[in-house]
Amino acid sequence: MTTVLLTLGRLPKALDLARGFAKAGCRVLVAEPYGWTLAGASRHVAQEFKVPPPSAGKAAYLAALAEIVRREGVDLVVPVSEETMHVAHLAGMLPEGVQLFTMPPKQVIALHDKAGFVRAALAMGLAVPQSAPLGSAEAAALAAGGPVVVKPLFSCSGNGVHILRAGEPLPAPDPAAPAVVQRFVTGREHSTCTIAREGRVIATSVYRGAVMSGSVAVAFERVEVPAIDAWVARFVAEIGWSGFISFDFIVDAGGVPHAIECNPRATSGVHFWEDVDIARAVLDPASTGAVRVRRHKVLQQFYACLTETQAAMLRGKGFLASLKSLVTTRDVSWDARDPWPFLSMIGTSWPIIWQSITKGARFGEVATADVGWYED
Template sequence: MTTVLLTLGRLPLALDLARGFSRAGCRVLVADPFGRTLAGASHHVARSWAVPPPATNSAGFLAAIAGIVAREAVDIVVPVSEETMHVAFLRDLIDARVRVLAMPPDQVIALHDKAGFVRAGLAHGLSVPASHPLGTPQAHALAAAGAVVVKPVFSCAGRGVRIMPAGCTLPDCDTAAPAIVQRFIAGHEFSSCSLAHEGRVLATMVYRGTAMSGSVAIAFERVEHPGIADWIARFVAAHGWSGFIAFDFIVDAAGLVWGIECNPRVTSGLHFWEPGDVARAVLNPTGHAPVRVRRQRQLQQFYACLTETQLAMLRGRGWRDRLARLLTTRDVTWDWRDPWPFLSMIVTAWPIIRMAMAQRVPFGEVATRDVGWYDHNATPDVAAIAGNTLRS
């Protein structure tokens, strides 16, 4: 039996992956800084562990994951979200036979880097907005000419992103937290999720957010957009990419597709695929079995949408549309064959709820704060980690 380790369990993405791998005949394990998680509540998960948070203790996180891989004879390690940038360093700490579903760290971090992604897009002849480092004359000229977006080089869930009008005064440059200034593209926003193997796209899902919590989509609608799918296929082929990769796009009034960000990991588009098909495609990427699409065109994260509906009721506006969507849209976690993750979500999500309340920010913006990659100087000393692991 193949043993699969998911390196995050708190998100609905992890639950879909756990169910899929289990139904494909695998033994599924979960590691997460929160010992009790959404995916861990599923009967499809054999065992869960609490591990150090990689955002503040990447070395401890990697050592813990490597230990689980060795003790449990793990065959495949599958990162789930923002911890992907840390998991990419795992290869040198584990047996070479173990497959890590992530590209090498230099490639992963280069695309997680907002400036690095723009450079890659330009190198491949793909449409990306003009972007320059904050604090440079080119950035000031870009802001003088039109509206711009200022975004940290390393961020997720829209944290720190600001849209600023033409002629604005740009914020001061912070060398400890570099940022870019990017031309603002007006148009319709779309997101994607793709699974690829050695430069060949196995499946692509394009979707758009229909309800938001802060800057994070909590309800989604799948769409068909051949132009976006072609953009993705060209990028994946140019990089020889294997594993999950995702992008955010703007399609302007002329229909031109602009890639504005890359997420070298799984995103919410995963929910629109049949979980077992995704698992089988990961297990046998050279096969040609199709990854089928679920029949639902719209999905939601129920509890997050419930919270936003309640807030709209308190504000006295927009709540009727939110309530109608809440009552008619399928939840991403509910499965009558595996009901406990949905029923226990308030308990398993409590650490995130507590942080959101304490920091007064939306749930989605804190859900991955402790696992992300935010520091360009954060590269872990893999040799030291390996030495400490051997001594222990």
């Protein structure tokens, strides 16, 4: 039996992966700084291990993961979300024969870098917004000529992102937190998630936000945009990517997709695939089988959407539409054959809820604060 280690358990996409690997006949383990999590509550997870968060020390985090791999006889390590940038550094620390489903750290960090990704895409002739380092003359010219977006080189969940009107002064550059200035592209935002092997796209899921919490979608609608599929396929082929890789796009009025950033990891797009097909695609390097899409075109994270519905009621705007969406949309985590993760979600999510309340921060921001990669 293949033993699979997932390196995060708190997010719904980890639950999908756990269920899929178990259905494919694997023994599923979860490593997680919180200890007890959404995925760990599933009957499909054999055991969950508490590890120190990478924010408390990268070396200790990697050592804890490597020890679990050795002690439990892990065959495959699958990073789930923002911790991917850390987990990539396990390369070279694992016993012979253990597979790591992501690229080497140098390539992963290069695409997590907002400016590095733009340079890579431009070199391929792919559409991305004109960009320049904050503090440069080029950035000042961009800001003078039209609206711009200012974002840290390393960030997640929209943290630190600011949209400025034309002529609005740029913030002062901070050498300790370098940022990039991008031309603002007008259009509809779309996101993707792709499973790839050695430059070959196995499946790409394209979706857009249906309900937003800040800049993070908590309900999603699957759509078909062939131009995005083609953009992704070319990028993946050019860099020979293996693993999960995801992008955010703005599709302009002419139907041209502009990639505004890359996430070299899985995103919520995994929810639109049949979970066992994801597992089979990851387990078999030569997989050519189709990754089936679920019949639900719109999915939600129920408790996050409940919070947004309550907020709409307090604002006195959009409450009825939000309530209708809440009661008619399928939750990403609910499964009658594995109900406990959904039913225990308040408990397993309590560390995130408590931090959100005490710090006055968005749920998505605190959910990844201890596992994100924020510096080179």
